[in-house]
Amino acid sequence: MGKAHACLCAASPVDCEQHYVLLEEARDRRYVDQIRKTGARVTLGETPQHIHDLMAGADIVQFEWWNHPLMCGLLAGPPLPAMRSVFWSHVSGVYAPIIPAALIEAADRFVFTSACSRLAPNLAGPETGSLERTDVINSGFCHKGADTGAPFNRGQGDISYLGTVEFTKMSPAMIEVIDRLEADDVALDVWGSVHDNSPVHTAIAAMQHPERIRLRGHSEDPVSALSRTSIFMYLLQPSHFGTAENALVEAMSLGCAPLVFANPCELAIVRDGETGFVAGSVDHAVELLSWMLDNPDEVRRIGANARTEVCALKTPERSIAAFHALWNETIQKPKQTPDFAPALGATPRDWYNTLNGENPPAGGNNLQATQTASKGSLAHFKVYYPDLDRPQQQPIASSEQAKPGQ
Known part of the structure; x- marks a missing residue:
């Protein structure tokens, strides 16, 4: 606020x-x-x-x-x-x-x-x-200056989350989705503070592939963190009470292609198949994320669409x-x-x-x-x-x- x-x-x-x-x-x-x-x-x-x-x-x-x-x-x-x-x-x-x-x-x-x-x-x-x-x-x-069209040095299959690292907002399904991927060498960079006694640590420890979650901590420079990623995995609790979702909008303004659940708030921001991907279930999210990793050119195109739309519509001037x-x-x-x-x-x-x-x-x-x-x-x-x-x-x-x- x-x-x-x-x-x-x-x-x-x-x-x-x-x-x-x-x-x-x-x-x-x-x-x-x-x-x-x-x-x-x-x-x-x-x-x-x-x-x-x-x-x-x-x-x-x-x-x-x-x-x-x-x-x-x-x-x-x-x-x-x-x-x-x-x-x-x-x-x-x-x-x-x-x-x-x-x-x-x-x-x-x-x-x-x-x-x-x-x-x-x-x-x-x-x-x-x-x-x-x-x-x-x-x-x-959108991030100030994100509409300049400057290219980012992003990885082809990099996946990131930035936001509240607690299950009060973030869905536990995000950990399940990354754990179930069949691809090798895949990981999720999680940006945000997490308490030592958080249930998030317990959920990571129970993973089949705990090394796939990389807790990066709080970022003082989210632009730098997100400009290196191609996929923004933003899977939230179904009954969260958020509205504008700054992290999601800012990631889209930097050209990240988002993967979200079909929650009311996210559906008001992301257009499925045009400015991001909307999953209707955990199984669907696994399927979509696998497809995104296999189709980097399409992910770049969707990310570019997201950047154009958000930088046009989500501005303080408007x-x-x-x-x-x-x-x-x-x-x-x-x-x-x-x-x-x-x-x-x-x-x-x-x-x-x-x-x-x-x-x-x-x-x-x-x-x-x-x-x-x-x-x-x-x-x-x-x-x-x-x-x-x-x-x-x-x-x-x-x-x-x-x-x-x-």
Whole structure:
């Protein structure tokens, strides 16, 4: 989210004054610093009154939406001032955490980061009418300068993955697929940090060919890492809640041919057989990857198509232009006093249950069960609201306790 806004600020015309208000201190200040360098203001909301005063003075208030406990507390807490409200959702809502239809209806404008959000079961019913109030503006962008057409020194059969190296996002099937290949001398370079006690290590140790997984660790230079690979294997959990998928878009912009599962988010980015390959099952993924290794010329052609399309469509210039058009429409409306509380509920437990379905598991949705206090899990809510059933609590906001909520 910070990266998306840093890119948007750098591409934004000078006729818009942007003021970012953080609900807690940023752990990683790279994008905060980049945003400030563009001239935009970044402020830590010190108290609810401070935040409300900033809202009251703004022409438009834009909420960067995902299921963060502090955002829920802001929306469902004490009454907010009159405003023109825009939401930009950074979760798909197709799976938990869901996007409440009532939240969309309470906002002046609601923006998805992927068209796949319109497939969310709770939004698709004809009785809701919520989708008529929505727009789609992309938040995942090609690498800057990737559209120059410069050739890359990539290997013919090199395979890479870059992203979250945990089974909260990455599918265990990726390890199975690479293990089942009949080709000799094949390996998958995995770029990303992985904890020492991660189940990923256990899965690799159980492989028939564990040497085929090469854990490369975090890369400070993803362009260099990905410009040497021809195949980007990006097989994710079927119910992940991502939308714009930065790593996938960036790899495609560098000419990598992606292999993905037929998940809603990936299907909104990759066109099967034209800008990448879409597998419907593990067996199909093994078949496709084997074919890709045997047909390097076709892989190069698909990678070139992916690069051309992504560099044309997935740019910050296109997204900021779409936002300016949306903001110019929204500012014509009178300010109104919003009421977002009914969309979420009265207590932090209500908020969590609303966003995770009627019977959410104790650790969050199925992709959050292994996480402690992160990504909107129940443990994350308890960091800020230890008494989950008490309405309108003042959240705990000490720096040590707030860290997991980044």
